[in-house]
Amino acid sequence: xxxxxxxxxxxxxxxxxxxxxxxxxxxxxxxxxxxxxxxxxxxxxxxxxxxxxxxxxxxxxxxxxxxxxxxxxxxxxxxxxxxxxxxxxxxxxxxxxxxxxxxxxxxxxxxxxxxxxxxxxxxxxxxxxxxxxxxxxxxxxxxxxxxxxxxxxxxxxxxxxxxxxxxxxxxxxxxxxxxxxxxxxxxxxxxxxxxxxxxxxxxxxxxxxxxxxxxxxxxxxxxxxxxxxxxxxxxxxxxxxxxxxxxxxxxxxxxxxxxxxxxxxxxxxxxxxx
Amino acid sequence: xxxxxxxxxxxxxxxxxxxxxxxxxxxxxxxxxxxxxxxxxxxxxxxxxxxxxxxxxxxxxxxx
Numbered sequence: 001x002x003x004x005x006x007x008x009x010x011x012x013x014x015x016x017x018x019x020x021x022x023x024x025x026x027x028x029x030x031x032x033x034x035x036x037x038x039x040x041x042x043x044x045x046x047x048x049x050x051x052x053x054x055x056x057x058x059x060x061x062x063x064x065x066x067x068x069x070x071x072x073x074x075x076x077x078x079x080x081x082x083x084x085x086x087x088x089x090x091x092x093x094x095x096x097x098x099x100x101x102x103x104x105x106x107x108x109x110x111x112x113x114x115x116x117x118x119x120x121x122x123x124x125x126x127x128x129x130x131x132x133x134x135x136x137x138x139x140x141x142x143x144x145x146x147x148x149x150x151x152x153x154x155x156x157x158x159x160x161x162x163x164x165x166x167x168x169x170x171x172x173x174x175x176x177x178x179x180x181x182x183x184x185x186x187x188x189x190x191x192x193x194x195x196x197x198x199x200x201x202x203x204x205x206x207x208x209x210x211x212x213x214x215x216x217x218x219x220x221x222x223x224x225x226x227x228x229x230x231x232x233x234x235x236x237x238x239x240x241x242x243x244x245x246x247x248x249x250x251x252x253x254x255x256x257x258x259x260x261x262x263x264x265x266x267x268x269x270x271x272x273x274x
Numbered sequence: 275x276x277x278x279x280x281x282x283x284x285x286x287x288x289x290x291x292x293x294x295x296x297x298x299x300x301x302x303x304x305x306x307x308x309x310x311x312x313x314x315x316x317x318x319x320x321x322x323x324x325x326x327x328x329x330x331x332x333x334x335x336x337x338x
Contacts, residue, residue, distance in 0.1 A: 002335050015289070020289035024330070025332065178327070214291070216297070219296070
């Protein structure tokens with residue numbers, strides 16, 4: 001509930017900078033709900049973000065927050081986690097920030113299986129800089145850098161995370177807020193690299209250019225074009241083609257986490273072993 | 275409980291995106307001439323919190 005999570009927000013800085021109808025506020029609220037429900041100590045929680053619309057979220061959250069360089073949020077977060085493994089480290093990133101300029105940090109952080117909770121706000125566009133296409137812009141959509149439609153195929157960022165070695169992968173949308181909170185909670189529970197793709201809406205830089213209507217129409221589009229992963233298994237690939245699959249997509253239990261391995265290495269070397 | 279007070283709306287922070295009154299299943303919320311949210315029919319509210327969950331600007335609080 002909103003009144004429960006207000007203590008986790010920097011209320012004095014509101015209203016936020018995001019455009020009317022932007023889904024980022026909804027994702028941030030779901031994230032704070034998950035942190036509140038899990039009862040994480042705010043003094044032991046760190047949120048790291050890069051650059052972009054989504055990354056402004058750290059300015060409104062009342063934890064120790066780091067607003068870092070473009071694409072480098074995961075590198076900073078890896079440093080924070082290695083220095084103090086007892087902290088709960090969250091990374092707030094956008095589709096451009098996390099998958100384009102920070103793409104290498106993304107796959108390698110997932111490969112190491114370091115205990116970070118990464119929440120990617122996917123609005124399909126670089127909103128802050130005026131609407132350039134990102135690696136997650138669907139084929140055929142318009143952007144300022146794709147005035148005749150985007151030719152490139154987008155990443156399936158959840159499959160990329162899974163293929164790179166992430167031990168928890170989930171996806172939800174800003175329409176499915178309860179599920180979004182639940183997948184973030186499951187990501188917090190997972191000790192290892194957890195990735196959540198939050199499909200957001202950008203009515204100004206993306207929706208307007210692609211004639212998707214205002215925020216309520218984009219919400220309706222999300223409602224009609226998503227299938228839960230459990231239903232998708234029964235429906236088969238043909239019926240779910242072109243739909244967004246939501247829910248807990250992958251969970252691998254029992255894989256050793258990086259900071260734990262690192263601690264073991266330190267103990268081993270101190271004892272004179274090799 | 276005073277039914278008038280169970281929906282708290284911050285019209286100053288509202289950016290008139292229209293999500294809340296489009297998603298409300300009971301027709302409790304409506305827009306004013308600026309497109310901002312107003313509580314039209316508070317008695318119909320079932321406290322489902324769809325508007326509270328989907329307001330991107332944290333302007334609606336249900337249940338005081």
